[in-house]
Every structure is written in structure tokens, then in C-alpha cells.
Amino acid sequence: MNLLLLMSFLSMLLIHQQETGVQQEKYDARIETTMQDGKLKISNVFENNSPEEVSFTYKFQCKRKGRSGTSVSSQSGKFTAAPGQTVTLSRSAVSVSPSDNYSLTLDVFENGKPVATANYSAGEE
Numbered sequence: 402m403n404l405l406l407l408m409s410f411l412s413m414l415l416i417h418q419q420e421t422g423v424q425q426e427k428y429d430a431r432i433e434t435t436m437q438d439g440k441l442k443i444s445n446v447f448e449n450n451s452p453e454e455v456s457f458t459y460k461f462q463c464k465r466k467g468r469s470g471t472s473v474s475s476q477s478g479k480f481t482a483a484p485g486q487t488v489t490l491s492r493s494a495v496s497v498s499p500s501d502n503y504s505l506t507l508d509v510f511e512n513g514k515p516v517a518t519a520n521y522s523a524g525e526e
Contacts, residue, residue, distance in 0.1 A: 447509055
């Protein structure tokens with residue numbers, strides 16, 4: 402009985418997604434941030450929602466501008482993600498003050514073509 406209810410619910414959800422056009426992206430990139438002790442802690446995360454294992458490359462860039470000047474740092478690398486796998490690509494920390502402006506960009510590529518992007522920015526403009 403519970404299985405029948407679950408199957409009915411999943412069928413209705415699938416029909417709703419098809420009717421509204423709401424579907425999960427094949428690939429998802431995101432930048433997760435937290436502030437701790439005056440440092441912006443950054444995690445770059447990628448999720449493979451496709452049914453295949455795929456190899457990717459990524460590039461992450463952090464730009465910060467404050468009273469002490471401007472800094473730009475970048476990271477890049479290669480990785481493979483299995484179907485349904487969530488991968489933490491990199492972790493870093495940046496010292497920031499409330500008056501700093503900073504922007505973070507994560508780009509993920511498959512065979513040199515962009516497949517997912519995430520952006521984050523904060524600070525006074």
C-alpha cells in the first residue's frame with residue numbers, strides 16, 4: 402500500500418515537472434561561504450545530476466578590493482564525478498573586513514565548454 406502511494410506521488414511529481422518545465426539541471430556548481438573570525442571560508446562544490454560519469458575541469462577566481470589594496474587569486478584543476486555525486490572541488494579562506502568588496506566565480510568545463518557557473522559577491526559598492 403505504501404509503495405503504491407509512493408509511486409503515485411512520484412508520478413504526479415514527474416507530470417508536474419513536465420507541465421511546468423521545472424527540471425533539475427544536468428550539472429550544478431555552487432559556492433558555499435561562511436564567515437569565521439574575520440575570514441571568509443569558501444567551498445567550491447559541483448554536483449553531477451547526469452546518468453553518466455564525466456570528467457571536468459574547473460577554474461575558481463577570487464577578487465578582493467579593500468583599504469589595503471586589491472588581490473586576485475585563482476585555482477584550477479581536473480576532476481571526475483560519478484552519476485549523482487557531489488564533489489568539493491576546493492576549500493580556501495580569505496581575510497576580509499566589512500568595508501571590503503569581493504567577488505567569487507566558479508566555472509566548470511566539459512571538453513573545454515562551460516557547463517556550470519556559480520557567482521558570489523559581497524561588500525559595499
